[in-house]
Amino acid sequence: MDTLEDVAETAMRKGQKYLRPTARLLLLSTFVEDGIRMFNQWGEQTAYIRHTWKVGSIVAAFFVLFNLLFQLIPAAAILVARDEKQKTIVKVGIGCLLAVMLVQTLAYSVLWNYQFFARNFAVGGSLMLLFAEVSEDPKKSFAGMLHTGGNKTGDILQFSGRMLLVVMFLTLVQFDSYVRIFFELIGLGLVTLVAVGFKTKASAMLLTILLLVSNMVLNDFWMEYSNSAKFDFKKYDFFQTMSVIGGLLMVVALGPGGMSYEGAKKDY
Numbered sequence: 001m002d003t004l005e006d007v008a009e010t011a012m013r014k015g016q017k018y019l020r021p022t023a024r025l026l027l028l029s030t031f032v033e034d035g036i037r038m039f040n041q042w043g044e045q046t047a048y049i050r051h052t053w054k055v056g057s058i059v060a061a062f063f064v065l066f067n068l069l070f071q072l073i074p075a076a077a078i079l080v081a082r083d084e085k086q087k088t089i090v091k092v093g094i095g096c097l098l099a100v101m102l103v104q105t106l107a108y109s110v111l112w113n114y115q116f117f118a119r120n121f122a123v124g125g126s127l128m129l130l131f132a133e134v135s136e137d138p139k140k141s142f143a144g145m146l147h148t149g150g151n152k153t154g155d156i157l158q159f160s161g162r163m164l165l166v167v168m169f170l171t172l173v174q175f176d177s178y179v180r181i182f183f184e185l186i187g188l189g190l191v192t193l194v195a196v197g198f199k200t201k202a203s204a205m206l207l208t209i210l211l212l213v214s215n216m217v218l219n220d221f222w223m224e225y226s227n228s229a230k231f232d233f234k235k236y237d238f239f240q241t242m243s244v245i246g247g248l249l250m251v252v253a254l255g256p257g258g259m260s261y262e263g264a265k266k267d268y
Contacts, residue, residue: 004202026246028075033239035071087134118171125164126247132157158257165247166195183214197260204251215241
């Protein structure tokens with residue numbers, strides 16, 4: 001693990017230019033996919049809202065349009081934001097995505113489904129990590145060495161984000177095949193290390209690789225018929241997992257933060 005931690009540090013320094021943009025892209029992939037789905041399934045989505053909430057066509061169309069625009073536009077704005085002056089844009093974009101999550105939680109009755117609610121809640125954790133990134137003090141970062149403590153707000157956001165990534169991972173655990181059991185038992189150990197902040201970057205990097213491989217093997221939605229239930233289920237799982245991977249890459253980029261085993265040990 002010590003060797004892997006050194007590898008993670010080296011990879012972070014050499015790939016700093018690409019690490020954070022990649023983490024952002026993967027973090028936001030579930031919002032982009034959902035926004036595109038709103039467009040492709042406009043009729044089904046509006047029909048669902050009309051039937052469930054007993055509202056007219058205009059209200060249903062407005063709801064779907066809100067979900068479409070308030071996911072795709074903020075996600076695009078966050079992805080293209082680069083310099084310090086654009087941090088406000090990123091924060092506003094995160095606020096828009098959180099608003100969509102809240103509206104969807106109520107509109108689709110996610111509150112009454114544990115798995116969907118937990119996943120929705122955990123995606124919020126990924127957004128916390130993104131907010132922690134733009135809240136980072138640039139004066140305390142240099143030569144690729146990132147600030148991992150001393151910013152109380154950032155530390156709280158990183159800790160909360162790490163905990164919610166654990167929640168997200170637990171919702172992916174199914175133990176429905178020997179292959180999944182193998183991947184998921186190893187993953188549970190690694191995600192525990194990420195949660196407590198011990199060998200954080202190495203654990204997050206290993207878990208990223210593990211999830212990427214298992215996601216490609218187990219959630220190969222492109223191999224299913226596009227109008228089948230299996231296609232929808234695998235596609236949903238695929239992009240939810242990619243969001244977790246993005247959060248883990250953000251953990252690699254930001255470090256464990258002050259509220260972690262490593263942060264406490266450093267202070268001691």
